[in-house]
Amino acid sequence: MNCTALSGRPLSEITLEAAARGDLSAADLRIHPGALRRQADVAQRHGNPQLADNLRRAAELTALGDEELLAVYEALRPGRSSRVELEAIAARLEAAHAPSCAALVREAAAVYERRGLLAPG
Amino acid sequence: MADKPATTQADGDAGPARGRLGRFAGLDARPVNLDGFSEEDHDAGLVAFASVHDPKPSIEMDDEGRVVLLDGVPASGFDMIDAYIAAHGIDTSVAREANDLPDLDFARLIVDPATPRGEVVRLAGGATPAKLAYVVALLRPVELQMAIAKMRVRRTPSIQAHVTNLLDDPLLLAADAATAVAFGFRELETTVPVLGDAPSNALAVLIGSQVGAAGALTQCSIEEALELELGLRGLTTYAETVSLYGAEQVFVDGDDTPWSKAFLCSAYASRGFKMRVTSGGGAEALMGAAEGKSMCHLESRCVALARAMGAQGVQNGGIDAASVVGAVPGGMRELLAENLLVMLRDLESCSGNDALVSESDMRRTAHTMPLFLAGSDFIFSGFGSILRYDNMFGPSNFNGEDLDDYLVLQRDWGVDGGLRPVGEARLHEVRERAAKAVQAVYRELGLADFTDERVAEVVLAEGSRDLTPLDPTVVLEAADAIHERGLGILDVVRALERTGFREEAERVLAMGRARVAGDYLQTAAIFDEQMNVLSKITDPNDYQGPGTGHEVTAARRAEMAGIRQQRSQQDLLRRQADGAAAASHFRLIERGEAGPGVDPREVCVGVSPAFATKLWLTTSGLPVGEALRQILAGLEEEGCVARLVRVRATIDVGMIGLTAARLAGSGIGVGLQAKGTALIHRRDLPPLACLELYSIAPLVTKEMYRALGTNAGRHAKGLRPVPVRNPSTEQAIEARYHAEVVAMVAVERGECLPGAPPLNLKVVR
Numbered sequence: 001m002n003c004t005a006l007s008g009r010p011l012s013e014i015t016l017e018a019a020a021r022g023d024l025s026a027a028d029l030r031i032h033p034g035a036l037r038r039q040a041d042v043a044q045r046h047g048n049p050q051l052a053d054n055l056r057r058a059a060e061l062t063a064l065g066d067e068e069l070l071a072v073y074e075a076l077r078p079g080r081s082s083r084v085e086l087e088a089i090a091a092r093l094e095a096a097h098a099p100s101c102a103a104l105v106r107e108a109a110a111v112y113e114r115r116g117l118l119a120p121g
Numbered sequence: 122m123a124d125k126p127a128t129t130q131a132d133g134d135a136g137p138a139r140g141r142l143g144r145f146a147g148l149d150a151r152p153v154n155l156d157g158f159s160e161e162d163h164d165a166g167l168v169a170f171a172s173v174h175d176p177k178p179s180i181e182m183d184d185e186g187r188v189v190l191l192d193g194v195p196a197s198g199f200d201m202i203d204a205y206i207a208a209h210g211i212d213t214s215v216a217r218e219a220n221d222l223p224d225l226d227f228a229r230l231i232v233d234p235a236t237p238r239g240e241v242v243r244l245a246g247g248a249t250p251a252k253l254a255y256v257v258a259l260l261r262p263v264e265l266q267m268a269i270a271k272m273r274v275r276r277t278p279s280i281q282a283h284v285t286n287l288l289d290d291p292l293l294l295a296a297d298a299a300t301a302v303a304f305g306f307r308e309l310e311t312t313v314p315v316l317g318d319a320p321s322n323a324l325a326v327l328i329g330s331q332v333g334a335a336g337a338l339t340q341c342s343i344e345e346a347l348e349l350e351l352g353l354r355g356l357t358t359y360a361e362t363v364s365l366y367g368a369e370q371v372f373v374d375g376d377d378t379p380w381s382k383a384f385l386c387s388a389y390a391s392r393g394f395k396m397r398v399t400s401g402g403g404a405e406a407l408m409g410a411a412e413g414k415s416m417c418h419l420e421s422r423c424v425a426l427a428r429a430m431g432a433q434g435v436q437n438g439g440i441d442a443a444s445v446v447g448a449v450p451g452g453m454r455e456l457l458a459e460n461l462l463v464m465l466r467d468l469e470s471c472s473g474n475d476a477l478v479s480e481s482d483m484r485r486t487a488h489t490m491p492l493f494l495a496g497s498d499f500i501f502s503g504f505g506s507i508l509r510y511d512n513m514f515g516p517s518n519f520n521g522e523d524l525d526d527y528l529v530l531q532r533d534w535g536v537d538g539g540l541r542p543v544g545e546a547r548l549h550e551v552r553e554r555a556a557k558a559v560q561a562v563y564r565e566l567g568l569a570d571f572t573d574e575r576v577a578e579v580v581l582a583e584g585s586r587d588l589t590p591l592d593p594t595v596v597l598e599a600a601d602a603i604h605e606r607g608l609g610i611l612d613v614v615r616a617l618e619r620t621g622f623r624e625e626a627e628r629v630l631a632m633g634r635a636r637v638a639g640d641y642l643q644t645a646a647i648f649d650e651q652m653n654v655l656s657k658i659t660d661p662n663d664y665q666g667p668g669t670g671h672e673v674t675a676a677r678r679a680e681m682a683g684i685r686q687q688r689s690q691q692d693l694l695r696r697q698a699d700g701a702a703a704a705s706h707f708r709l710i711e712r713g714e715a716g717p718g719v720d721p722r723e724v725c726v727g728v729s730p731a732f733a734t735k736l737w738l739t740t741s742g743l744p745v746g747e748a749l750r751q752i753l754a755g756l757e758e759e760g761c762v763a764r765l766v767r768v769r770a771t772i773d774v775g776m777i778g779l780t781a782a783r784l785a786g787s788g789i790g791v792g793l794q795a796k797g798t799a800l801i802h803r804r805d806l807p808p809l810a811c812l813e814l815y816s817i818a819p820l821v822t823k824e825m826y827r828a829l830g831t832n833a834g835r836h837a838k839g840l841r842p843v844p845v846r847n848p849s850t851e852q853a854i855e856a857r858y859h860a861e862v863v864a865m866v867a868v869e870r871g872e873c874l875p876g877a878p879p880l881n882l883k884v885v886r
Binding site for chain 1: 242
C-alpha cells in the first residue's frame with residue numbers, strides 16, 4: 001500500500017538517514033487523512049462503524065492545528081460554551097471541510113441545552 | 122435466631138467479659154482484616170450486580186430507526202450518557218432480537234464454544250447497557266473465564282507495565298523501561314509525582330522502551346490537555362486515561378461530557394495515536410453519585426458509551442476504585458465481568474489488576490488469577506514493573522517484587538501471561554544501554570548532564586531509594602526545556618543517531634512511522650518485537666473450545682519454563698560432588714554379607730544404597746558421615762554395640778530400618794537414608810510402623826541424630842525413652858527441597874539391587 005505522511009512524503013522515504021540529515025519535519029511523521037479514511041474502511045468492514053466514524057472525524061481533524069484542536073476540546077467541556085459559541089465552532093468546522101466533526105458539535109449543543117451544560121450567553 | 126447473621130462486631134461486644142478468643146484475636150491480626158468490607162447498600166450504589174434501582178432492559182425505535190426509549194427512559198428524559206449511547210451506540214438492526222432474547226439464553230451463547238464469537242458480538246451490538254449488565258450477572262466465575270477466553274479481541278494475550286519512580290529520575294526511568302521490555306511488557310505507562318516533570322518522563326521512557334527490542338508502546342498519564350500535547354510531539358505513542366463515568370453528575374464533575382471525550386478520541390486519532398478510555402466500577406459510588414445503580418449497570422453504560430464514541434478499547438475492572446468494588450459482596454466477580462463487558466462490545470480489554478485490591482497476598486492473587494488463566498488483550502492495565510514504593514500510580518495489584526511469582530505462575534499453569542524470564546547478564550546489558558542512551562540524549566540536547574557514576578548507580582539499583590538523591594530542579598529544568606523548545610520525536614531520533622545509539626534511533630523512528638501507517642489504530646493493536654501489528658484485524662481471537670485459539674507453542678512453553686531458578690537433575694546433585702570432596706577422609710568398607718547377630722546389646726544401623734557411595738550430603742547440608750557418627754556415638758553412650766550394614770535391596774527407609782532391626786541381636790535397628798531421613802525400628806513391627814522417626818530431613822541437626830542413637834540404645838535395653846520429636850515447621854519445606862530430593866532418590870534407586878542381601882560395613886576415617 002502506498003502510504004504517505006501528511007506532508008506527502010512516502011513512508012519509504014522516512015528513514016533514519018533522512019532524519020539525520022535534518023530533511024524530515026513534524027509533518028513527515030503525521031498521519032495523512034487518506035490513511036485514516038482507509039483505516040476507517042477497515043474498521044467498518046470488520047464490524048465497528050463507531051470506530052470508523054471516529055477515524056473519519058480524525059481524518060477531518062488532520063487539517064486543524066494543535067492549538068485549534070485543543071481549543072475545540074476545551075469548548076466542548078461542560079459549561080464552557082454558549083449555544084451560539086458552539087454553533088460558531090460547528091460552522092467553522094464545516095467550513096474547514098470537517099462536516100462530521102461539525103455534526104458532533106451541533107449534537108452536543110442540543111443535548112447540553114437540554115441538560116443545562118451550556119455557559120450562559 | 123435473629124434475621125440478620127451475627128456480625129463480628131456483635132461477637133466483639135461479648136468478648137471482653139468472657140475473655141477474648143485467641144482464635145479471633147489471631148484472625149484479627151491477619152492482613153485481610155486491614156481491608157474494609159461494606160454491607161450491600163442499594164441506595165448508595167454499594168451493590169455489585171442488580172441493584173433494586175437498576176432499570177429493566179428496554180428499547181424502542183421510531184419509524185426512522187432512532188432510539189426513543191432506552192432502559193426505561195424516554196428520549197425526552199435521556200441524560201447525556203443515554204443520549205450519546207442512543208444516538209451512536211446501539212445497532213438498531215438487531216436491538217429487538219438482542220433484547221428479546223432471554224437473559225439466560227444470552228448468557229449461554231456467550232459461554233458456548235460452539236457459538237462463534239462473531240455471533241455474540243453481533244447480538245451484543247444491539248443489547249442495551251441494562252441488558253448486558255443483567256446477562257453477565259448470570260455467569261459464574263468459571264463461566265466468566267470461559268467467556269473471556271472466547272470473547273477477548275486479540276488471540277495473543279499481552280500485558281502492560283507501570284514504569285515510574287519517586288524521583289522522576291530519567292536514567293532510572295529508561296533503565297526500568299528497558300527492563301520491562303526485556304521481561305516482555307508491550308505497553309509501558311508512566312506518570313509523574315511532579316506534573317512539570319512529565320515531558321522528561323515521557324522522553325526517558327520512550328528511549329528506554331526501544332532498548333533491547335522494538336515496538337513497545339508508551340504512554341504518559343497526566344492531565345488530558347498536557348497528555349495530548351506530549352502525544353502530538355511524538356513523545357508518547359498511546360493514551361488511555363480518557364476517563365468515562367456511568368453517571369451524568371460524576372462525568373460533569375470530571376469536567377467532561379461524552380462529546381468532549383469523543384472529540385478527544387478523534388483528536389488523538391488525527392495524530393495517529395492509539396487511544397483507549399478508562400472507566401471501572403465503584404467510581405460513581407466513591408463520588409457519592411451512583412444514582413442507586415449497581416456497579417455492573419453503571420459500568421455497562423460506560424462500556425456502551427466507549428463503543429459509541431468509537432474508542433478502540435477500555436481499561437476497567439480493577440482501576441482506581443477497585444477496592445470500593447472489592448468491599449461489597451460479589452465485588453471481585455463484578456470486576457471480572459467488567460472486562461467481559463468490554464470484550465462483548467468487541468473492544469480491546471485492558472483488564473485492570475491495576476490498583477492493589479487487598480493487603481492480603483491471598484486475596485489480591487485470587488483477584489488476578491481468573492483473568493490471568495483466561496487471558497486478555499492486556500492481563501494487567503499496569504503491572505507495577507517497578508517496586509511498590511516507586512509506583513507513582515500507587516501500588517499495582519502485582520509489582521516488581523512479584524515478578525518471579527508471576528513467572529512461576531505462568532510456568533505452573535502453562536499459561537501465556539505475556540512475560541518471560543530474563544537472565545542477569547541480559548538485564549544488566551539493557552539497563553546500562555538505556556541509561557547511557559538517556560545520558561547521551563540529555564547531553565546532546567543540552568537538557569542535563571548526568572555522570573557516568575550516576576549511570577552505574579542506576580544500572581544496579583533495585584529502585585529509586587538505592588540512588589543518591591538528585592537535585593529535583595535538574596529534572597524540572599530538563600522538562601521545561603523539552604516543553605519550551607518544543608522538542609519532539611525527530612529531535613530524539615537525531616540525538617540518538619548522533620551519539621551512536623543507531624539501533625535505538627531506528628526503533629524510535631519506527632514508532633513514528635507506525636503512526637503514519639495507522640495500522641495500530643485498529644482494535645487491540647500492539648506491535649510484536651518485529652514490528653508486526655497484532656490486532657483484531659491481523660490476530661483475531663478464534664477460540665472455539667479445546668485445541669483452538671491462542672496456542673502456547675513448544676518454544677514459548679520452553680521459554681516460560683526456563684526460569685532462572687530451574688535446575689537440571691545434574692545441577693541439583695552438584696553439591697553432592699562438593700560433599701564427596703569434603704568427605705575424602707571418610708569411607709565405608711564392605712565386609713561381606715551380614716547375618717543375624719546374637720549379642721542382646723547389638724543395634725544395627727542400616728544405611729541406604731547410595732549412602733556414602735554416590736550421595737554425601739543430607740538435605741540439611743550435613744555430611745552423611747557426620748550424621749552416622751552422631752548416631753553411633755549415641756549408641757556407644759548407652760553402652761550398646763553398633764553394627765553398620767548397607768541395605769541394598771530397598772531404598773525405603775522403613776524397610777532399611779526393619780532389615781537392620783531383624784539383623785540386630787537386640788532386635789532394634791536404625792534406618793538412615795543419604796538424604797538424612799532416619800528412624801528407629803523393631804524386628805516385630807510391620808514395615809511402616811516404627812518406634813521413632815525423623816521424616817523432615819532438612820531440619821534434622823547433629824544433636825538430633827545423636828539423640829536418635831541414644832534412644833535406639835535405650836530401646837535395645839528395654840527402656841522406654843522419651844521419644845525424639847520429629848521436627849516440625851510451618852514452612853513449605855517440601856516445596857523447598859523436593860526437587861533436590863527427587864534427584865537424590867533417583868540416585869538411590871540407581872544403586873539399589875533388588876534381592877541383594879545386606880552387607881556388613883566398616884567405617885574408615
